[in-house]
Amino acid sequence: MRIGIAADHGGFMLKGEVAEFLRGKGYEVQDFGAFQMESTDDYPDFVIPLARAIALGTVERGVALCGSGVGASVAANKVPGVRAGLIHDSFSAHQGVEDDDMNVLCLGARVIGPSLALELIDTFLTANFSGAVRHKRRLAKLHALEIEHI
Numbered sequence: 001m002r003i004g005i006a007a008d009h010g011g012f013m014l015k016g017e018v019a020e021f022l023r024g025k026g027y028e029v030q031d032f033g034a035f036q037m038e039s040t041d042d043y044p045d046f047v048i049p050l051a052r053a054i055a056l057g058t059v060e061r062g063v064a065l066c067g068s069g070v071g072a073s074v075a076a077n078k079v080p081g082v083r084a085g086l087i088h089d090s091f092s093a094h095q096g097v098e099d100d101d102m103n104v105l106c107l108g109a110r111v112i113g114p115s116l117a118l119e120l121i122d123t124f125l126t127a128n129f130s131g132a133v134r135h136k137r138r139l140a141k142l143h144a145l146e147i148e149h150i
Contacts, residue, residue, distance in 0.1 A: 011065025069108035097127035
């Protein structure tokens with residue numbers, strides 16, 4: 001599976017650990033930046049390219065990091081086809097995929113530590129969408145909203 005990762009300054013240090021963890025698990029990793037620690041960088045500059053890659057199918061799932069995870073989640077969800085969730089617990093990490101076909105996991109590097117972050121990423125990446133009729137119906141409603149011309 002090809003995984004995209006992105007982080008601003010708030011998630012920069014954790015992103016390095018995440019990349020190493022993912023490669024160690026045998027995943028192909030595409031890094032969307034930041035590529036150096038810059039305290040004045042902006043999360044949309046890294047998260048939006050990751051989200052676009054998800055929407056285009058060039059990466060299958062993504063991990064977006066910032067200080068709280070909130071900005072990364074907001075930014076990723078602006079791209080049609082992306083279903084990003086701000087996750088800080090194990091249940092939501094798998095349930096978000098199983099029920100909602102979540103394809104981007106957002107984490108707050110200032111909220112959780114590296115050990116929990118890696119556990120949540122592993123849970124997210126090993127979960128599968130259930131394909132249940134009710135879940136497909138709900139996703140179809142979201143897709144219809146994305147293609148509306150407002």
